[in-house]
Amino acid sequence: MLFEIASSVVVAGIGGYAFCKKSGVSLATNDAxxxxxxxxxxxxxxxxxxxxxxxxLHRKRPIDGGMEYVYQMPLGMSFKEVESHKDVIEDGLNVQAAGLSISLSDLRKLKFNRTITKQIKRLLTKHKKARKEIELGFDGMLRIRVYDEPLPSLVKWKGQKISGWKVPAGMSRRGMIEHDFEAQPHLIVAGSTGFGKSVFLKQLITALAISKPDDLELTLIDLKDGSAFRRFENLKQTMYFATDPDSAGTALKQAQELMNRRLREYAEKGYEDAQEAGIPKRHFIVIDEAADLGKEALEIVKDIARRGRGPGFRLIYATQYPTTETIPSQVKRNIPARLCFVLDSATASMAALDMPGAENLPEIKGRGIYKRVKLVIVQTPFISNQEIKKQIAVHIRPRKENEHEHAANREGRSDTFVFSET
Ligand SMILES: Nc1ncnc2c1ncn2[C@@H]1O[C@H](COP(=O)(O)OP(=O)(O)OP(=O)(O)O)[C@@H](O)[C@H]1O
Ligand SMILES: [Mg+2]
Structure with a gap:
């Protein structure tokens, strides 16, 4: 410690050190x-x-943007208990006892010239605004990663094409996390109103449509008046489209029938699934506000979640009200992958993620927990409606075709398979 302070003083210079002392800035940043x-x-x-x-404390090491502390936990202590105290740990680290804490790397960046006072003032403002964030992990040892600055609160959608069926789920500390719909065919999305569910679904549909125009089929169900998905209604890839519970029931029935037909065709040809049959087509069923689905429609959703993977059907099930009723256990059991924005209670988080945590997320739009095997905090990509319009323009069916062709009739066109050896 003494050495650390001494070395920082040498690097930062006696002038800066004296200034910091006078301003009540503490050089000690011992988060451990x-x-x-x-x-x-x-x-x-x-x-x-x-x-x-x-x-x-067992050991510590610098990581990108912060430090990782590895602790030994006493026998009988559970990681779950630590996880449920995440906000307590984070708040504690952000309590500024005797003035502000400035890191050595910040001090090292100071340049000792005429602007030193300005530089230090800027540093103080930055640290007043900065909020440390932590990530918890357990692999026999308790790992606490402390990041000096929060994740960015805006990650713009880049517009690059996706590879395979991997769609960006969000920016994590370690780069962009992708959801691979071939590995995890379905996804549950939950979150309080106004935190990014529909924007996430729209970026997903856009990414799929521009990257896989010939292999994508869509069933889009938007039970919030269609305000989010209306822009995709005339996409060439959209086979079934619904904006109210009744038509949602019909659309899901049609999608289920298509799934059954494909299953029969596979069975006849002796294939187990779309991958084995060498069929590149994937049918995405995206439901925004699944809590408003009728009983019958929900039964179809359960069936698609259970049997959809093989014939290439993918389900994205989004809701603002995660409860045991709105996300039935059969749906949850078949969809281990989740993306959850901030929720108002630990009970809602349990319903969406099978664990508490989403209630402690900061109230930042697009900030979510992505769960595959482990939990990762992400900032989901933001895409504006204008950008979507621009991106999908070439895939919108020409007006004439729109007038003559109704959604229900589009099905026949995409339903012919060409089987190829794989
Ligand atoms: N990833 C994001 N990054 C930054 N801002 C976002 C992000 N996602 C959403 N927002 C902002 O939040 C607003 C609301 O988002 P969105 O419509 O997706 O919420 P929602 O979860 O679907 O809400 P509701 O349940 O009421 O439908 C957007 O209009 C946008 O301004
Ligand atoms: Mg919405």
Whole structure:
């Protein structure tokens, strides 16, 4: 510690050090000690031989944008308990006891010239605004990653084509996370109103349409008046489109019949699934506000979640109200992948993610938890309606064709398969 302070003083210079002292800036940024204190104060630990035992620092290492601390947990302490205290740890790290904490790397960046006062003032403002964020992990040891700055609150959609059926799920600390619909055929999306579900679905549909125009089929169900999906109604790839519970029931029935026909065709030809049959077509059923589906429609959704993978059917099931009723257990069991924006309670988070956590997300639009096997905090890509319009323009059916062709009639066209050896 003494050495750290000494070296920073040498690098930063005595002038800067004196200024920091005078301004009440603390050079000590010992988050490891802080974390231990937070655990003790929050009573996170176990009792052993009459004494409270808590985590013990094993090692630490710098990572991109922060530090990783690896702790040994006492026997009997659970990672779940630590996870449920994530906000306590994060808030504790952001409590500024005696003035502000400035990192050594920030001090090293100071240039000792006439602008030094300005530079330090800028540094102080930056640190007043900065909020550390943490990521928790457990692999026999408790890993706490402390990031000096939060994830960006806006990640613009880049417009690049997707490879395979991998769609961007969101920017994480370690780069863009993609959801691979070949590995995980279905996805549940949940989140309180106004935090990014529809924008996420729109970017997904756009990415699929521009990357896979010939292999994509869509069933789009938008039970919020169609305000989000209306722009995709006349896409060449859209086979069934619905904006109210009744027509949603019909659209899902048609999609289910198509799925059954394809299953029969595979069985006749002796193929197990679309991949084995060498069929590149994938049928995406995207439902925005699934809580408003009727009972019968929900039964079809359950069936597609259960049997859809083989014949190339993909389900994206989004809801603002995650409960055991709106996301039935059969749907959840068949859809382990989840993307969850902020929710108002741990109960809602349990319904969406099977664990608490989404209620503690910061109230940032597009900030979510993506769950495949592990949980990753992501910032989902933002795409504007103008950008969507521009991107999909070439795939919109010409007006004449629109007038003569009704959604229900489009089915026959895409239903002919050419089987090829793989
Ligand atoms: N990834 C994002 N990054 C930045 N801003 C976003 C992002 N996603 C959404 N927003 C902003 O939040 C607004 C609401 O998003 P969206 O319509 O997707 O919410 P929602 O979850 O579908 O809400 P509701 O449940 O009411 O339909 C958008 O109009 C946009 O301004
Ligand atoms: Mg919406």
């Amino acid at each position: 000690a802080k974390i231990k204190r937070i655990f003790e104060n929050a009573n996170l630990g176990v009792k052993e031989e009459g004494r409270k035992k808590t985590i013990r």
